[in-house]
Amino acid sequence: MVTTQPLRSTTPEIEVIEEPKPFTLEDFMLHPPERTEWIDGELVEKAGMTYRHGRVQARLARHWGNYDEAQQLGGEVVTETACRTLKQGRCPDVAYVTPELATKYEESNKSSQVFPLIAEIASPDDSAEMLFAKAIEYLESGCEEVWLVFPEARLIMVKTQEQAWQLFTPGQTIRTQKLLQGFEIAIATLFD
Numbered sequence: 001m002v003t004t005q006p007l008r009s010t011t012p013e014i015e016v017i018e019e020p021k022p023f024t025l026e027d028f029m030l031h032p033p034e035r036t037e038w039i040d041g042e043l044v045e046k047a048g049m050t051y052r053h054g055r056v057q058a059r060l061a062r063h064w065g066n067y068d069e070a071q072q073l074g075g076e077v078v079t080e081t082a083c084r085t086l087k088q089g090r091c092p093d094v095a096y097v098t099p100e101l102a103t104k105y106e107e108s109n110k111s112s113q114v115f116p117l118i119a120e121i122a123s124p125d126d127s128a129e130m131l132f133a134k135a136i137e138y139l140e141s142g143c144e145e146v147w148l149v150f151p152e153a154r155l156i157m158v159k160t161q162e163q164a165w166q167l168f169t170p171g172q173t174i175r176t177q178k179l180l181q182g183f184e185i186a187i188a189t190l191f192d
Contacts, residue, residue: 028089029112032082038089046080046091048125052151053093057121059190060149061094064117067183074099075180083114085141090134093149094119096179114138117179119147135159144178154191 028038035046057079065077076097083090095115097105105112118138120131135146139161148157156168160177168174168187175184 025084025089029082029084032089032091035080035091037091040088048123050124053121053123056149056151056190057093057119060119060121060147063185063189064094064096064180064183067180068096071180071182073180074102076102078115081115084112085114085137087137087141090114090138092118092138093121098179114141114143116142116144117147117176118143118145119149121149121151124152145176147174149190151191154187156187156190 022041023038023043025038028036028043032038033043036043037046038044061077061079068075068077078095078097079093080091081095083092083095092115096117097115101113101116120134122128122131131148135148138146139159143161145158145160148159150156154170156174158166158168158174158177163177166177170187170191173184173186176182
């Protein structure tokens with residue numbers, strides 16, 4: 001009787017390690033992971049959002065949306081929705097989308113450009129320098145108006161492509177400068 005034994009390889013096994021495919025800006029725009037932005041080629045988690053941050057974000061989104069509906073403008077207000085700047089993939093805290101862009105985005109199911117009106121709400125972990133740099137990035141990418149909202153300091157700074165920074169403090173009323181024409185709200189309404 002002949003017995004056979006399994007053949008043994010005399011060559012060492014070669015382990016193939018595949019490099020992970022880089023997560024591109026295009027990947028981010030198609031499938032943005034929740035609470036992240038695509039910055040300098042890397043996914044960066046948006047962290048440090050507090051109750052106060054969320055409350056101000058929700059209030060501003062609600063007031064912009066209510067105004068749009070009351071005026072029958074046909075736009076949309078979105079939160080934490082990916083948009084593409086000239087450099088990065090961002091997810092602004094609150095953004096207003098004109099009716100024309102809303103239709104375009106609805107048809108393609110993605111926002112391929114920066115929103116025209118954006119608000120960023122400062123978290124305790126955010127540096128002022130980073131927020132101002134982000135606002136300038138938005139404006140350089142075609143955004144028409146940016147609001148930087150500071151819940152802890154209870155103030156809002158607004159900039160358009162044409163105007164210098166304007167500061168609004170408690171006791172004042174803030175108005176949109178370019179979009180949602182006629183919208184105004186008492187600063188205290190967002191913070192109290």
